[in-house]
Amino acid sequence: MRQARLVSIAFALLTVAGSASAQQQVPLPMQAAPPGPYKSIAVTLPPRQSDASLDAFRKELGDIAKKKDRAALAAKVVMKGFFWQREDSNDADPKKSGIDNLAAALGLDAPDGTGWQGLATYAADPTATPLPEMKGVVCSPALPSFNEEEMEKVAQSTRTDPAEWAYPTADGVEVRAKPEPAAAVVEKLGMVMVRLLPEEDPTSGDWLKLVTPSGKVGYAPAAALAPVGSDQLCYQKDNIGGWRIAGYVGAGGGQE
Known part of the structure; x- marks a missing residue:
């Protein structure tokens, strides 16, 4: 999946001075430049999606997130076929249920409640964009457009x-x-x-x-x-026209 994100930057490495025979040199990342002017890179926001049924579904998710109701959330997730697209692989465990895979992706078991807060944030986002490689699947938040080549130079x-x-x-x-x-x-x-x-x-x-x-x-x-780069929660309609959480794109909450 093409993510509208910054192109990876190859940071130069610094080494700690010391005797080569006495200790191994330790590379350190180069520090960011001090605050100052930089080239302005225009951003175009993604359009709001116009499916009222998806809006209603996400409102339900928001209410569930406030209550931290895992059982209610389970009913909103596909039972089979949940995907977790991380890098170039599907990290969802096929032996686990959709809700268990979603819980792992969002970090719902985090003691500080950040996983549920993340779900609430996804539910509140009004945008969505199709996932090209999966027919009928849309993901949110939709990503903005900008000149990635110019952004890489600024970075x-x-x-x-x-x-x-x-x-x-x-x-x-x-x-x-x-x-x-x-x-x-x-x-x-x-x-x-x-x-x-x-x-x-x-x-x-x-x-x-x-x-x-x-x-x-x-x-x-x-x-x-x-x-600039954001994980995405993905949705798909079931056989009777209702929405379900179908998968997740990104590193996920609580990941090392």
Whole structure:
């Protein structure tokens, strides 16, 4: 499956100085470039899907996720044929039920509840795109389109990887000087890629620190940004026209 994601970047390696005879050299990844301006890469959001029955199904999933009702969720998953597309292989266990494979993919058994939170996030997404190699299967979230070749160049120049980039879910997202709703607005984002920065302040909460293409550093609500590469939850209609969770694309929750 073609994922709209950054092309893998070959990071240069540094070695720890020391006697070659006394100790083995240890390679370290090159550090990312300091925050600064970078080329603006336009992003086109995927269209909303228009199937009312899928909207209703995902609303049911959202309610199930809030209650963490595994039995109810099991009834929404295909009994056989669940797939887990990770890299170029199907990692679903054919000996396990659909719900057990889904639980493994999402990390539903995580004690902190992140697996159920992930399910709720998928259920709330309004987009979907067909999975080309599987007729009748659609996956969500649908991925945005952008110039991957230009994005690779920007990633190389900033020495960053895909996890350090995101895009606004709407035009005009406000970037503020502090992780506070009342903080001064330093810039408004267009529909472009934005570089995320590490944040050591534990009080930042639901805010993400970033640097805009113009080089300004600030904060934006996490809910207003989406990751460049994302796992996907996939759906398929059954024989009577109802929707079921059919599979999962990506590394999955709680994976090492």
